Amino acid sequence: MRTSRWVLGLYAVIIFFGLLAALPNLFTKEQQANFPAFLPKHGVSLGLDLSGGSHLVLEVDAAALKADRLQALQDQVRSTLRDARVPIRSVRGDAEAVTATLANDADRDKALPLIQALATPLATSSFGATTASDLDIAATGNQIRVSLTEAGLSDRTTQAIQQSLEIVRQRIDQVGVSEPTIQRVGADRILVQLPGVQDPARLRELLGSTAQMSFHMLSENGGANTPGVTMLPDADGTRTYPIEDRVALSGERLTDARPGFNSQTNEPIVSFTFDSTGAREFADITRANVGRPFAIVLDGKVLSAPVIREPITGGQGQISGSFSVEESTVLSALLRAGALPAPLTVIEERTVGADLGADAIERGIVSGLVGFGFVFLFMFVLYGRWGLLANFALALNVILTFGALSILGATLTLPGIAGIVLGIGLAVDANVLINERIREESRKGLTAFPALDAGFSKAYSTIVDSNVTALIATAILFYFGTGPVRGFAITMFLGIAISMFTAVSIVKVVMTFIVRRWRLKTIRIEPLFGIKLIPDNTKIRFMKGRFFGIGVSAVLSIASIILFLSPGLNYGVDFKGGIQMEVRTEGPTDLAAMRSGLEALGLGGVGLQQFGEPNSVLLRAERQPGGEEAQNVAVAQIRTAVATIDPTATIERTEVVGPKVSGELAQAGWISVILASFAMMFYIWFRFEWPFAVGAIATLILDVTKTVGFFALTGIEFNLTAIAALLTLIGYSVNDKVVVYDRMRENMRLYKAMPMRDMIDKSINETLARSLYTSITAFLAMLPLAIWGGSAVESFAVPMVFGILVAASSSVFIAAPILLFLGDWRTRRRGRIAAAEVVTTGTADAGKA
Numbered sequence: 001m002r003t004s005r006w007v008l009g010l011y012a013v014i015i016f017f018g019l020l021a022a023l024p025n026l027f028t029k030e031q032q033a034n035f036p037a038f039l040p041k042h043g044v045s046l047g048l049d050l051s052g053g054s055h056l057v058l059e060v061d062a063a064a065l066k067a068d069r070l071q072a073l074q075d076q077v078r079s080t081l082r083d084a085r086v087p088i089r090s091v092r093g094d095a096e097a098v099t100a101t102l103a104n105d106a107d108r109d110k111a112l113p114l115i116q117a118l119a120t121p122l123a124t125s126s127f128g129a130t131t132a133s134d135l136d137i138a139a140t141g142n143q144i145r146v147s148l149t150e151a152g153l154s155d156r157t158t159q160a161i162q163q164s165l166e167i168v169r170q171r172i173d174q175v176g177v178s179e180p181t182i183q184r185v186g187a188d189r190i191l192v193q194l195p196g197v198q199d200p201a202r203l204r205e206l207l208g209s210t211a212q213m214s215f216h217m218l219s220e221n222g223g224a225n226t227p228g229v230t231m232l233p234d235a236d237g238t239r240t241y242p243i244e245d246r247v248a249l250s251g252e253r254l255t256d257a258r259p260g261f262n263s264q265t266n267e268p269i270v271s272f273t274f275d276s277t278g279a280r281e282f283a284d285i286t287r288a289n290v291g292r293p294f295a296i297v298l299d300g301k302v303l304s305a306p307v308i309r310e311p312i313t314g315g316q317g318q319i320s321g322s323f324s325v326e327e328s329t330v331l332s333a334l335l336r337a338g339a340l341p342a343p344l345t346v347i348e349e350r351t352v353g354a355d356l357g358a359d360a361i362e363r364g365i366v367s368g369l370v371g372f373g374f375v376f377l378f379m380f381v382l383y384g385r386w387g388l389l390a391n392f393a394l395a396l397n398v399i400l401t402f403g404a405l406s407i408l409g410a411t412l413t414l415p416g417i418a419g420i421v422l423g424i425g426l427a428v429d430a431n432v433l434i435n436e437r438i439r440e441e442s443r444k445g446l447t448a449f450p451a452l453d454a455g456f457s458k459a460y461s462t463i464v465d466s467n468v469t470a471l472i473a474t475a476i477l478f479y480f481g482t483g484p485v486r487g488f489a490i491t492m493f494l495g496i497a498i499s500m501f502t503a504v505s506i507v508k509v510v511m512t513f514i515v516r517r518w519r520l521k522t523i524r525i526e527p528l529f530g531i532k533l534i535p536d537n538t539k540i541r542f543m544k545g546r547f548f549g550i551g552v553s554a555v556l557s558i559a560s561i562i563l564f565l566s567p568g569l570n571y572g573v574d575f576k577g578g579i580q581m582e583v584r585t586e587g588p589t590d591l592a593a594m595r596s597g598l599e600a601l602g603l604g605g606v607g608l609q610q611f612g613e614p615n616s617v618l619l620r621a622e623r624q625p626g627g628e629e630a631q632n633v634a635v636a637q638i639r640t641a642v643a644t645i646d647p648t649a650t651i652e653r654t655e656v657v658g659p660k661v662s663g664e665l666a667q668a669g670w671i672s673v674i675l676a677s678f679a680m681m682f683y684i685w686f687r688f689e690w691p692f693a694v695g696a697i698a699t700l701i702l703d704v705t706k707t708v709g710f711f712a713l714t715g716i717e718f719n720l721t722a723i724a725a726l727l728t729l730i731g732y733s734v735n736d737k738v739v740v741y742d743r744m745r746e747n748m749r750l751y752k753a754m755p756m757r758d759m760i761d762k763s764i765n766e767t768l769a770r771s772l773y774t775s776i777t778a779f780l781a782m783l784p785l786a787i788w789g790g791s792a793v794e795s796f797a798v799p800m801v802f803g804i805l806v807a808a809s810s811s812v813f814i815a816a817p818i819l820l821f822l823g824d825w826r827t828r829r830r831g832r833i834a835a836a837e838v839v840t841t842g843t844a845d846a847g848k849a
Contacts, residue, residue, distance in 0.1 A: 047413035052354030213251030253278025279315025413487030423495030425781030473731030549813030560709020572719030577662035
């Protein structure tokens, strides 16, 4: 069995470029910059949960966008009819439409074309078709009703998002944040990730402010109830001003705004400059209103209201007030970037301190190395020198995974590290299958090359089936997941896919070379110390205990369902919304003082829980009534209260999820679990037969319910990472069962007369070593992460350790007995049909006689 030189060359090229792509990850960014031109200079980027930074999801306020469009439409309809001298009684608007009431019914035919001309045709395809309109116009009697169509709203939302993206990018650039990530997410949302920035209050002010600036005259005689006058507060909310509604000068005429200092008082100010038209209008206004107060309004708040002392003809002015230096810088950036077309609401916010990110990296690396070491030693003890070859393939798999992440420009997150660690345990699955197959073929008396060829060929289909099930789960997780959870899905997907290359192709080439180089007559794959965990040719009668196994599993699943109902799951902010913070103090945290201080805020239930060290506290606040904006206000209050209670306290991590996002995440999470289960069932059905699929899905339900019960029993937070654990367990559980099913299918062909029960026992015994060894490697890989990984991966690592044990036992004691029951039912049914046919034939023959 020789491998083509072209194939060997291709393998060498893949490995070379993979190693080259992974190389920058061993060096700092400064060292990467000094690399020669022919070397790649970019490694894997670290996610915000590892490097520290802020993650915000902003949503365009569709209601405000619609209201603005209807207000503009109302003005357009009124002015259009007046210019055309069409008598009107009124033009009124509500939340859904604008209604023009004409003075005479006879004028409807004249007014209708004028209003129809206000509609804008919309392209409904990439080829420029214009079959849709942004307005829906209906006329009845002397009334013409104008409303916005769904296509029109969608088009305006798209335009608003595109414009907002550019404005947000300009605002961030102008305050000097390096390497930001700003992109559109979905139809009406913008994702902003800013490394190194951990001041969410500043971010919300920078990104959420509409920055609609305008200049108004103060009313001399008006008050709160005067038509055309509105009382507006100042920036501090301590005073209100009677502001004329009519805009004297729009902020769109600004061309520049810069922070500075008043030369006389040395207070921070913002200097602004108008364009030529704005300068002329500003000069006319100030010339005509000397001695009157003049209000500068930003987003419904009066920044300042100076008295015009003399005409200002230079086109320049300044805004003064009780600004800090930082506030003047932010305001200048807002004015320079321009106004947003609609308000942006922060619906999701996550910030991580740099120190916490560094700690997460250290924990992840240590856990990963310890897990790798456990797996390395286990494989070496299990297979001796051939185990070293498996470990070489495993190390190559990890390196090529980093190389692939670097080439794709992927971001490594903490769950991503967990994915690599779990991949270490699962990647040796193929090597275990191959080694056990070769060992089995050698026991049959085959020499080296035939045993090698038979081992790889017989194991290959099982390896493909087991890996495809895991890939299905990770693909669904990537589609429904967000943020760091997607990072986990990417690393898992790459690790599993690359293991097909390293554990099969590369190992086969190296084993073939070793056999040929040392002219081995037979291949002896034996444990290092000659002690086998599973003796050869075991003949355990597993099916004798089938009723006991299913009974115990059913009792545990029922208990899990009861635990799910009461006390229930400890849902994290991902699913129920609210606020979660990690607070660290210099000395041991005074929980009583912090609890009393936070309860005084009136934010409902606020939970405090120490974790890790005495100076680390996990703070949870329930979702606040009033939508997303209410959550942001509560965060600011909590931050201020924590700083007041303990000035040494620092907030290492913040997660704020509004009610809208939490509902979407919860729905997506459960849908992903259900879809993954059905996807597994259909794949098993496609590759095997329907009884196998039924057995797999029944076992999956039992495995998942037990894991959910484990969450309820332990009180581990159930969040997006927990969903990742459930989906991974679904893939792993089916992966484990596919191996047993594959051997059953093979034995069905070889031993057609063997009773079903004996055939199942034989198949389980033949695959027992593989099932046990793979479970042990996955368990050893995850155990360090469960112990030392920290709170950020607790919801993944700890349930995975539990789930691996459940999945390993269910393959033997649940899936196989279910298949036996179904198989016996099918056999009995065939027997009844055959007997009925015999009786029918005998009756017919008697009748003929």
